[in-house]
Amino acid sequence: MTERDGSQRIQLSVAIPCYNEKESLPELIQACRGAIGERQDVEFVFVDNGSDDGTAEALPRLIGTDQRMRIVTVTGRHDYGHGIMTGVRAGAGTVRAWTHADLQTDPADVIDAYDLHRDELRGGSLIVRGKRTGRPFFDWVFTAGMSLVCSVVLGLQLRDINAQPKIFPVSVLDRLSAAPDGFALDLYLLTVARRNDIPIIEYPVRFDTRRYGVSKGGGTLRGKFRITSRTLQYLFQLKRDINDDIR
Numbered sequence: 711m712t713e714r715d716g717s718q719r720i721q722l723s724v725a726i727p728c729y730n731e732k733e734s735l736p737e738l739i740q741a742c743r744g745a746i747g748e749r750q751d752v753e754f755v756f757v758d759n760g761s762d763d764g765t766a767e768a769l770p771r772l773i774g775t776d777q778r779m780r781i782v783t784v785t786g787r788h789d790y791g792h793g794i795m796t797g798v799r800a801g802a803g804t805v806r807a808w809t810h811a812d813l814q815t816d817p818a819d820v821i822d823a824y825d826l827h828r829d830e831l832r833g834g835s836l837i838v839r840g841k842r843t844g845r846p847f848f849d850w851v852f853t854a855g856m857s858l859v860c861s862v863v864l865g866l867q868l869r870d871i872n873a874q875p876k877i878f879p880v881s882v883l884d885r886l887s888a889a890p891d892g893f894a895l896d897l898y899l900l901t902v903a904r905r906n907d908i909p910i911i912e913y914p915v916r917f918d919t920r921r922y923g924v925s926k927g928g929g930t931l932r933g934k935f936r937i938t939s940r941t942l943q944y945l946f947q948l949k950r951d952i953n954d955d956i957r
Contacts, residue, residue, distance in 0.1 A: 721751040721832070722824050723801025724809060724817070724875070727793035729759040731811040732768050733922035738811055739772045739779070745818035746778055752821060755800055756811075758783045759793030791895035799883065805831045806883065809875040812920045815840060820875040823913040831879055835908045837899070840873040842917035856938065860897060863945055866904040872896045873915070882908065888951070893937050894944040901948060 726742075728735070742754045756773070758766045758781065766783065773779045782800045784793055794808045805828075807820050823838050830836045845853075857869040876899060885902050889895055903910050 719750050720753050720802040721828075722805045722807065722821070722877075723753050723755055723798070723803035724807045724820050725755045725757060725794055725797025725801065726809060726811050726817075727757045727759050727790060727797060728761065728765050728769070728811045729790075729793065730761045730763040730765060731923060732761070732764045734811055734813055735765065735768050735772055737921065738813055738817070741813065742779065742817045743776070745816070745821050749821075750778070752778065752824075753802060754779045754817070755797040756781050757793045757797040757800075759790075759796075760784055760787035789891040790893050791889060791898075792891040794895055795886070795889050801880075804880050805877060806880055807875050807877040812923070814918050814920055815842075815874045815915050819913070819915045820877065823875065824877055826913065827877075827911060830911075831877065835879060835882060835906070837882070837903045837908055837910045838875075838877040838913055839870075839900070839910060840875050840915040841870055841912040842873045843914050845917050856941065859942075860945055863949055864901060864904075866901060868897070868900055868904070870912075871900060873917075875913075875915075890944060892940055892944065894941050894948075897941065897945070898948065 726738070731738070746752050746754075756769055756779065758769060769781050773781065780800070782797055784796055798806045798808055805824060807824065809815060809817060809820050819840065823840075824831065827836065827838050831838065853870055853872070857871055860871060861868045872893075876896065885906060886899065888898070890898055900910065902908070
């Protein structure tokens with residue numbers, strides 16, 4: 711195998727889905743560069759998830775020749791989960807992760823959490839996930855309520871389901887064959903972990919407001935209701951399939 715980008719040295723691959731994130735990209739990529747520093751064992755995989763705002767043109771211009779940053783293009787418009795899993799599967803690292811492009815959490819959080827739990831992540835099955843701090847009270851109540859509903863329906867202990875980042879060994883990918891395309895991906899990953907007795911470790915992250923663009927998820931009241939409706943539909947499907955699809 712030729713060493714086109716140092717992939718033989720990559721230990722951590724971080725997927726970042728970018729759907730219409732042109733305004734966020736300059737600050738996001740600068741933050742990713744700052745987080746990597748001089749390291750050669752980390753890569754960021756930016757996924758253009760069918761954008762139509764110029765994201766596709768901006769990404770290569772901003773990344774330039776930095777071989778620790780790669781671009782994966784998804785043809786057509788697909789949901790959040792599809793973009794993330796495309797980037798996660800394209801990674802070269804023995805540990806995979808995802809976070810968001812909206813700068814609500816710092817890309818450095820992924821690397822810091824990985825460094826803290828590196829031995830456990832590289833040595834076996836483990837999921838490290840963010841635990842959001844500094845959130846508005848209403849958002850915290852909404853998240854707690856959704857976590858409670860999901861926990862009761864599935865009979866599992868789940869909380870702060872959509873917190874970022876999510877970090878896990880590449881071996882966990884084999885258990886994600888039924889990953890959903892939509893916003894329920896985080897719920898699915900944590901359910902897989904609980905059902906397979908994979909330890910979940912929390913890493914506190916500061917959660918800020920979105921700096922640029924429009925939230926694709928639950929950033930507004932309307933978005934929260936939309937995600938709630940879609941998540942509840944998927945939740946009961948997941949409940950029905952839990953003994954077949956998640957092993």
